[in-house]
Amino acid sequence: MKSRTLPGKFLAIATIASLALAVPGPAQAQAADGHWAAPGDPVAADLLEMERVWATLACVPADARYAANKAFVEKFIADDFVGTSPAGPLYTKADMLPKPGTTAPVERDCKVLGAKVRFFTPDLAVIYGSESAIVQDAKGNAAPRELIWTDTVLRRAGQWQIIAVQDMTAPKK
Structure with missing residues (x-):
């Protein structure tokens, strides 16, 4: 042998x-x-507040929107972020940074309709939610818009940042 x-x-x-x-x-x-965030979970509360701020940025008055958007993107969007827009194309953090002097129509009645957090590790979570706003189209007509989204967040060096999102326009009711 x-x-x-x-x-x-x-x-x-x-x-x-x-x-x-x-x-x-x-x-x-x-x-x-993983596990769903418990009611009152302070980390989940911070993540949901981050989402509320993002969902309402388009409703910030035009004179303050550039600074608010820039501050949010720099703090909460990871450098290696990739998102999928409701229309389908991918976009990055660089695409999200506002361009000085650009003015997009101000949306109104921006709000998060609901969101929940699922932790997969102490440093990785997925937030499932929806939001709505009244948006002006190219012709100046106002119409409601509702988005359904899934955002993936990762804690690096103690800071939670959004690393990926998938947005879709909600079906008409």
């Missing part, structure tokens, strides 16, 4: 170790499943 060589023993140990890590135990399964 041929004896095992050191590389063979290493391969056997590595295989067993990788299988042990690949098969989720109770702690791994629980972390992967």
